Amino acid sequence: MSQQDAEQTDRKKYEFRKVIEDLKEYEGSGTQLVTIYVPPDKQISDVVAHVTQEHSEASNIKSKQTRTAVQDALSSIKARLKYFDTYPPDNGVVLFSGAVDSGGGRTDMVTEVLENPPQSIESFRYHCDSEFLTEPLEHMLADKGLYGLIVLDRREANVGWLRGKRVEPVKSASSLVPGKQRKGGQSAQRFARLRLEAIDNFYQEVAEMANDLFVAKRHELDGVLVGGPSPTKDEFLDGDYLHHEIQDKVLGKFDVSYTDESGLYDLVDAGEEALADAELMEDKSLMEDFFKELHAGEEATYGFEQTRRNLIMGSVETLLISEDLRKDVVTYECSNGHEEREVIDRRKNTPTHTCSECGEEVEADEEEEAREDAIDHLIEIAEQRGTDTKFISTDFEKGEQLYDAFGGVAGILRYSTGV
Numbered sequence: 001m002s003q004q005d006a007e008q009t010d011r012k013k014y015e016f017r018k019v020i021e022d023l024k025e026y027e028g029s030g031t032q033l034v035t036i037y038v039p040p041d042k043q044i045s046d047v048v049a050h051v052t053q054e055h056s057e058a059s060n061i062k063s064k065q066t067r068t069a070v071q072d073a074l075s076s077i078k079a080r081l082k083y084f085d086t087y088p089p090d091n092g093v094v095l096f097s098g099a100v101d102s103g104g105g106r107t108d109m110v111t112e113v114l115e116n117p118p119q120s121i122e123s124f125r126y127h128c129d130s131e132f133l134t135e136p137l138e139h140m141l142a143d144k145g146l147y148g149l150i151v152l153d154r155r156e157a158n159v160g161w162l163r164g165k166r167v168e169p170v171k172s173a174s175s176l177v178p179g180k181q182r183k184g185g186q187s188a189q190r191f192a193r194l195r196l197e198a199i200d201n202f203y204q205e206v207a208e209m210a211n212d213l214f215v216a217k218r219h220e221l222d223g224v225l226v227g228g229p230s231p232t233k234d235e236f237l238d239g240d241y242l243h244h245e246i247q248d249k250v251l252g253k254f255d256v257s258y259t260d261e262s263g264l265y266d267l268v269d270a271g272e273e274a275l276a277d278a279e280l281m282e283d284k285s286l287m288e289d290f291f292k293e294l295h296a297g298e299e300a301t302y303g304f305e306q307t308r309r310n311l312i313m314g315s316v317e318t319l320l321i322s323e324d325l326r327k328d329v330v331t332y333e334c335s336n337g338h339e340e341r342e343v344i345d346r347r348k349n350t351p352t353h354t355c356s357e358c359g360e361e362v363e364a365d366e367e368e369e370a371r372e373d374a375i376d377h378l379i380e381i382a383e384q385r386g387t388d389t390k391f392i393s394t395d396f397e398k399g400e401q402l403y404d405a406f407g408g409v410a411g412i413l414r415y416s417t418g419v
């Protein structure tokens with residue numbers, strides 16, 4: 001994955017997370033909120049047919065209110081489906097629609113279309129409930145990384161991927177290594193030699209299978225887990241059978257009893273801790289860099305306003321944004337032309353601002369879209385200035401500090417600016 005793709009994914013994940021957080025808050029008074037997950041290989045015309053079918057079946061719903069709500073939701077989804085070609089985009093599409101409670105017995109019609117989620121949608125799902133079905137998307141968003149998996153003993157081996165939380169078995173091999181029991185008439189020495197040769201051949205075969213799969217993806221590969229009984233996995237790793245770049249990515253070796261496809265799942269369970277560490281590795285090292293710069297000198301910045309100023313100057317090498325940050329920024333301009341900003345909670349109403357220059361009370365200008373997502377605001381500037389943006393998890397101490405102590409926004413600078 002190129003740096004730019006990674007950023008696109010990060011930003012996209014942020015956009016998705018925002019929408020999902022909203023969707024999770026909604027409730028329908030009956031089972032009337034419709035969610036449809038469409039995998040990339042499903043023809044849109046099939047989806048339309050399914051929706052049409054559901055629409056006619058909904059006429060059997062006893063409650064008039066629910067019946068109307070479900071049919072409205074389905075009509076709205078059908079209207080949105082018209083905008084697609086034969087197939088949905090690369091990773092599929094998720095559609096949400098329904099009449100949600102907006103308080104005081106009133107309802108609002110909500111329709112959201114999320115195209116191209118971070119991972120490919122696996123299967124078609126039609127869901128009608130009093131809540132939207134967001135879990136599958138949430139899982140995708142929580143998941144990071146691409147890992148190679150190898151399980152082997154002397155008889156069989158399986159290799160595959162771990163994408164996020166999903167295990168994908170890809171290839172398997174079985175060996176011709178003879179058992180320990182030699183046949184009558186064979187010399188013990190010859191038997192032992194042949195057996196070792198066969199083992200060596202099998203390790204080579206397994207390595208080739210893994211290399212074929214992993215080398216092409218080595219730049220996006222976050223690590224490799226190797227599992228099996230002892231001493232097989234140790235022999236395999238110590239013997240340097242793997243391509244050196246793949247060998248360098250081995251996060252650890254783990255005891256697993258099965259080496260068929262199910263062994264790949266066991267391996268992921270066994271390597272859970274190593275995986276959690278690996279997921280945070282990049283975040284951790286970026287925060288280390290930030291703190292080093294902060295303590296050593298001036299090539300660090302933090303807080304919304306300071307970071308924004310540095311971004312505009314083009315002095316920010318890497319923009320660090322806390323994954324948990326949910327803020328809007330409001331821009332105010334007083335009658336004396338002083339432009340100032342306030343960062344506020346996404347869920348709060350827009351406050352009146354007191355200009356720090358002249359003390360004037362200023363209302364936000366609604367027509368000029370003075371209020372916008374704080375992260376989008378920063379990323380837009382970052383993109384114009386060629387600054388990398390990284391979202392930082394709060395699942396480790398320094399990541400938490402970014403959120404708590406630095407307002408969720410910081411930057412590692414290219415040079416000192418004194419701002």
Ligand SMILES: [Zn+2]
Nearest residue numbers: 334338355358
């Ligand atoms: Zn002013």
